Amino acid sequence: MDMSSGHSMAGMSMGEGVPSPAYLQNMYWAAVGTAIGCATLVNLYNNALYRQRMSAASRNHIYPAKPRAALPCTMATIYAMAREVSYASYPLKGLSKRLSWTVTRRLSWSSPTLGRVLTVVAELVLVLVLCFYKLDPYDQWQWEDIGYRTGYIATAQLPLIVLLAGKRNFIAWFTGTSYERLNWLHKWVSRVLFLTVTIHMGFWFTSWDQYNYIKVKLTTDPITQRGFAAWCILLWIVLSSLAPARRWNYEFFVVQHIATFVGFFAAVYLHLPADVRFWVWIPIGFFIFDRLFRAGAALWINLSSLDWASRKFAPRATFEPVSGDTTRITIENPTFKWVAGQHVFLSCHALAPLQAHPFTIASIPADGRLEFLVKSKSGGTRRFFRHADGSQGLPQASWSKRHDRSVILEGPYGRIRPLRQFDTVFLIAGSSGATFTVPLMRDIVSSWMAHPPSRAYTSDRSAFAFQGAATRLVRFVWVIKSRSQLAWFSSQLETIRVSVNQLKYACYEVEVEMSIYITCDEVLEAADLSAGNHEVLKGEDPYTGQQLRQGSIDSNIEQTASINSSEERFVKEKTGVISIDSESSSSPKQADAATSCGLNGTCCCMQIVEDEAQAVESSRRCHCRCGDDSIEEIQEQAVPIQSSEQKNLPSEAVAKDNTEQLHHSEIPIISGRPRPRKLILETLEQALGESAVVVCGPQGLVDDVRRSVVSLSDDRAVHKGTGAQGIYFHAESFEY
Numbered sequence: 001m002d003m004s005s006g007h008s009m010a011g012m013s014m015g016e017g018v019p020s021p022a023y024l025q026n027m028y029w030a031a032v033g034t035a036i037g038c039a040t041l042v043n044l045y046n047n048a049l050y051r052q053r054m055s056a057a058s059r060n061h062i063y064p065a066k067p068r069a070a071l072p073c074t075m076a077t078i079y080a081m082a083r084e085v086s087y088a089s090y091p092l093k094g095l096s097k098r099l100s101w102t103v104t105r106r107l108s109w110s111s112p113t114l115g116r117v118l119t120v121v122a123e124l125v126l127v128l129v130l131c132f133y134k135l136d137p138y139d140q141w142q143w144e145d146i147g148y149r150t151g152y153i154a155t156a157q158l159p160l161i162v163l164l165a166g167k168r169n170f171i172a173w174f175t176g177t178s179y180e181r182l183n184w185l186h187k188w189v190s191r192v193l194f195l196t197v198t199i200h201m202g203f204w205f206t207s208w209d210q211y212n213y214i215k216v217k218l219t220t221d222p223i224t225q226r227g228f229a230a231w232c233i234l235l236w237i238v239l240s241s242l243a244p245a246r247r248w249n250y251e252f253f254v255v256q257h258i259a260t261f262v263g264f265f266a267a268v269y270l271h272l273p274a275d276v277r278f279w280v281w282i283p284i285g286f287f288i289f290d291r292l293f294r295a296g297a298a299l300w301i302n303l304s305s306l307d308w309a310s311r312k313f314a315p316r317a318t319f320e321p322v323s324g325d326t327t328r329i330t331i332e333n334p335t336f337k338w339v340a341g342q343h344v345f346l347s348c349h350a351l352a353p354l355q356a357h358p359f360t361i362a363s364i365p366a367d368g369r370l371e372f373l374v375k376s377k378s379g380g381t382r383r384f385f386r387h388a389d390g391s392q393g394l395p396q397a398s399w400s401k402r403h404d405r406s407v408i409l410e411g412p413y414g415r416i417r418p419l420r421q422f423d424t425v426f427l428i429a430g431s432s433g434a435t436f437t438v439p440l441m442r443d444i445v446s447s448w449m450a451h452p453p454s455r456a457y458t459s460d461r462s463a464f465a466f467q468g469a470a471t472r473l474v475r476f477v478w479v480i481k482s483r484s485q486l487a488w489f490s491s492q493l494e495t496i497r498v499s500v501n502q503l504k505y506a507c508y509e510v511e512v513e514m515s516i517y518i519t520c521d522e523v524l525e526a527a528d529l530s531a532g533n534h535e536v537l538k539g540e541d542p543y544t545g546q547q548l549r550q551g552s553i554d555s556n557i558e559q560t561a562s563i564n565s566s567e568e569r570f571v572k573e574k575t576g577v578i579s580i581d582s583e584s585s586s587s588p589k590q591a592d593a594a595t596s597c598g599l600n601g602t603c604c605c606m607q608i609v610e611d612e613a614q615a616v617e618s619s620r621r622c623h624c625r626c627g628d629d630s631i632e633e634i635q636e637q638a639v640p641i642q643s644s645e646q647k648n649l650p651s652e653a654v655a656k657d658n659t660e661q662l663h664h665s666e667i668p669i670i671s672g673r674p675r676p677r678k679l680i681l682e683t684l685e686q687a688l689g690e691s692a693v694v695v696c697g698p699q700g701l702v703d704d705v706r707r708s709v710v711s712l713s714d715d716r717a718v719h720k721g722t723g724a725q726g727i728y729f730h731a732e733s734f735e736y
Contacts, residue, residue, distance in 0.1 A: 119185065123192055421690075428476075477515055
C-alpha cells in the first residue's frame with residue numbers, strides 16, 4: 001500500500017507483534033503527559049513549600065527557609081543534584097575562538113545548558129524509538145511501513161508544538177512557568193518534527209526510487225504533492241526561525257511565521273487520511289483558544305481604562321526621554337494586577353503601527369503606575385524615543401518634555417518563584433536588565449515594611465522573622481555602561497536605602513547590600529570567570545582581541561593619581577552612548593597609553609575587580625568616562641534645579657557635582673567589571689537557608705552567572721552533609 005491510495009493504516013498491524021501506528025501515537029502522548037505530570041507535581045510541591053515558609057515566618061520560626069523535616073531535606077538534596085545537572089553548561093570558548101569575532105558576535109554564541117540538552121535528546125530518542133520499534137530500516141520490504149509510521153508519529157507531535165507556542169497554554173499553567181521559558185522547547189520540538197517528516201519522506205522516496213517512480217508521484221499524485229509542499233513549508237519555517245533570521249527583522253518574522261503556519265497545516269490536512277485529521281484539528285483548537293483568551297484578556301484590561309468624560313478609549317502613556325537613548329513610558333492607575341518581574345506587550349499604533357513589543361514592568365503595584373524603560377534600537381523602540389525626544393528634524397528637546405499617546409496592553413506575562421521565601425537573594429543585572437531585578441528587590445523591601453516583625457532583634461540573631469517574607473539579606477549588583485544611567489533608578493535605590501536604614505535603626509536584622517559597576521564592556525561576554533580562567537583574563541580581551549592585563553583596583557587607582565589634571569579633559573570630551581546590551585559591533589574605546597587610567601594603556605573600567613571591599617574602601621575613583629554621556633546631558637538629567645552655590649560655579653563643576661548626587665555614599669560605584677562567582681560566594685556564605693540567584697542581562701553575563709552557581713553548588717556540596725543550603729537560579733536574557 002502506498003500513500004496515493006489515501007487509505008489509513010492507523011489501526012492496522014504491520015506484522016506479528018508490531019504495534020499499530022495509532023497505538024504508538026498514544027504512547028508518544030503517554031510519555032509527554034508523564035513528563036508534564038512530573039513537572040506539575042514539582043510545581044505543586046514548590047507552591048506548598050512557599051506557603052509553609054511564609055507560615056513559618058509569620059509564626060517567628062527560626063530559619064524559615066531552611067529544611068528540617070525528613071521530606072523537605074530529602075527533596076532539597078534531590079533538588080540540589082538536579083539543579084547541578086540541569087544548570088551545567090560547557091563554555092564553547094574553544095569553538096568560538098576559531099570563528100571570526102564578527103561572526104561570533106552576530107550569532108551571539110551561547111552554551112546550551114545540560115538540562116535543555118537532555119530534554120531535547122529525550123524527545124529525539126522517544127520519537128526515533130517509536131518510528132523504528134520492531135521495524136528493520138535495512139529491509140526494503142519494510143521501507144513503506146516505516147514511511148507510514150513516521151508520518152503518524154509526526155502528526156502526533158503537532159499538538160505539542162502549538163501548545164508550546166501559545167502565550168496562554170496549559171503546559172505553562174500546570175508546570176508553573178511562562179510562555180517565554182517554553183519557547184526554546186517549541187523550537188526544538190519543531191526541529192525534531194522536521195527530522196521525522198524528512199525520514200517519512202526519505203523512506204517513501206527510497207522505496208519509489210527502486211522503480212524510478214519519484215518523478216511520477218510528484219507530478220501525478222495529489223497526496224504526494226501536498227505532502228512534499230508541507231515538507232517545503234516546514235523547511236522554510238525551521239530556517240526562518242533561526243536566531244539570525246529572527247533578529248534581522250522580528251516583525252517580519254512574526255507575520256511570515258503565522259502565514260506559513262497556516263499554509264503548513266492546510267497542506268498537512270489535505271495530505272492526511274480523513275480518519276486521522278483530528279490530529280490537525282486539535283492544535284488548531286489550541287491556537288484558537290490561545291488567541292481568543294488573549295484577545296478577551298486584552299479587551300478587559302484596556303476597556304477598563306475607558307473614560308467617556310475625557311473621551312479616552314485606551315490607556316494613556318507618557319513618553320519621557322532619559323539617558324542612554326532610553327525612553328521611560330509611564331501609565332498611571334493601571335486596571336490590572338501584576339507582580340514584580342512580569343512583562344506586558346505594549347502597542348502604540350500611532351507611533352509604531354501593527355507592532356507589539358514585550359517590555360518588563362519596572363515598577364511595583366504599590367507605585368500605582370506602570371513604568372517601562374525602553375532602550376532605543378530599531379523599529380518601534382526607536383520611534384518611541386524620537387517621539388519622546390521630539391528630535392525629528394529639531395534640536396535636542398529638553399529632557400523634561402513629555403508626550404502622551406494611547407496604548408494597548410496585553411498581559412501580564414512571566415513567572416518566577418516568589419523570592420520572599422528565600423533566606424538570601426542575590427540579584428545581578430546588566431544595563432536595562434535592572435528593570436527586572438530592581439522591582440524584585442523593591443518587592444522584598446516593601447514586604448518588610450508592610451509586615452514588620454512581631455519581635456525585635458535579640459541575642460539570637462534569627463529570633464524574629466518578617467510575616468511577609470523569610471528573606472534576611474538581599475545583595476544587588478548593577479553593571480552599567482554610563483554613569484548617567486544611574487538616573488534610571490536613583491530615586492528607587494534611595495528609597496530602598498532609607499527604608500532598610502529605618503528597619504535597622506529599629507533593631508530589625510535585615511540587610512540590602514548594593515553596588516554598581518561602570519564598565520566599557522558592551523556585552524559582558526567575559527571569559528570564563530566562574531572557572532577561574534586566569535589565562536584569558538590576563539591575556540586578550542574577548543571582544544576586541546587586544547591584549548589586556550589584569551590588575552587590582554589599587555594598582556588602577558595608583559595609575560589614576562598621576563592624571564588628576566586630566567579631569568578637565570573628560571569634562572570637555574563628548575562621547576556616544578553604547579548600551580551594555582547594544583547590538584553594535586564597535587569595540588570599547590582604549591585610553592591613550594600616556595593618559596590611561598588603567599594598566600598597559602587600557603581603561604580601568606575594563607579591569608576585573610578582584611576585591612570589591614578593597615575597592616570601596618579606597619576614596620579615589622577611576623577617572624574613566626569613555627563610555628559616559630556628555631556632561632551637558634548628565635547635567636540636564638541629574639539635578640535640573642541648581643542651588644545658589646552652584647550658580648556661582650563653572651558649568652563643568654556643576655555637572656560634576658550633579659553627577660555625584662545621582663547616588664548615595666552607601667551605594668558604592670566601582671569602575672571595572674565584577675567577578676560574579678566571588679560576589680555570589682560571599683553572599684551564600686551568609687545564608688541561613690535556601691538562597692536565590694537571579695540574573696538579567698546579556699547572554700554572556702547570564703552564562704557566566706549560571707556557571708558560577710553550578711560551580712559553587714558543587715564545590716560547597718550543597719545539601720550533601722556540609723550544611724551548605726540550596727541555590728535556586730533564575731535567568732532572564734536579552735533575546736527573542
